[in-house]
Amino acid sequence: MTLRKFKKVSLLIAYVIAVYIFFPDDAYAMHIMEGFLPYNWAAFWWLAMIPFVIAGVRSIKKTVTLHPSLKMLLGMAGAFAFVLSALKIPSVTGSSSHPTGVGLGTILFGPTAMTVLGMIVLIFQALLLAHGGITTLGANTFSMGIVGPFVSYGIYKGVKKLGAPLWLSVFLSATIGDLMTYITTALQLGLAFPAGGVMASTLKFMGIFAFTQVPLAISEGILTVMVINVLSTYSQKELQILSVFTGKELPTSKRRV
């Protein structure tokens, strides 16, 4: 029985390894590049980000003081975003981009917690990889750490309320949240460079970011479902504390051991 779980986990590992053996370099990905937002917009998005970061720090503090046992899971949610945003994957449009990985943490810990974790990932990439930037950190955090997670959260709650199974709500939540992140990026660039109208510019940037992102968003949705599958087998207690699913939906334990 445990062999099956082992296989599940090793398949996940194999996926991660395969992806970055085959597509390691030469592909820059998304996020607005350093210096590429006019300074008034850069400042605007920084200001817009701050209240969410404060709320996020509070929410994380609360979770950790109430349930110290969840620290590890929180770290795992951050690490998941860390891995996925390092994986630049080719897309059908002939360009590459990477997933965000914030959907998982959002489902577990709520959207503002992922604002903070997403920002940490973005700072790392801006300082060490020259990917994204410090001046554009506000805008990038707003798309990846605020819009993405809040959309994910809304969809997760909404779809679950409609009575959809856990996997479907997780999948839709992570996929659409990922897509919305890039649609937000396109909108931010459209607002900053409105030659011929904000709408026209936004659509142009959407052509670059959003279509590339479609298959990657689906991949992110599927990977998030896989992790939730594993978690709902081994971390039921934690998931119950976080009320990821209500008692009757506990789908797993019957078959094991």
Add this chain to the structure above:
Amino acid sequence: MKPMAKNGLLLVIVVVLAFAPLFLTRGAKFNGADDQAKAAINTLNPNYVPWFKPFWKPPSAEVESFLFALQAAIGSGFVFYYLGYAKGKHSASKKDQP
């Protein structure tokens, strides 16, 4: 469907999604979407000059890919450390109450 079969099937879909573009769009360069955005900004506003430069840039593509691989390695290291820890805790608690 068994959970293992389910995750296996899911994995196949992910692999196809990641690899299919390489075969569907042969000859494409798979540049980053942000490089294309740079070009688009240039056509929309040819006078725009980036007003800030990164403090530090990886000196070569090799160093950059090393840092990206490192990022993925640290991340996946922790993810699977946690999954292993959860699995161990789970089977230990199963043993306590047979």
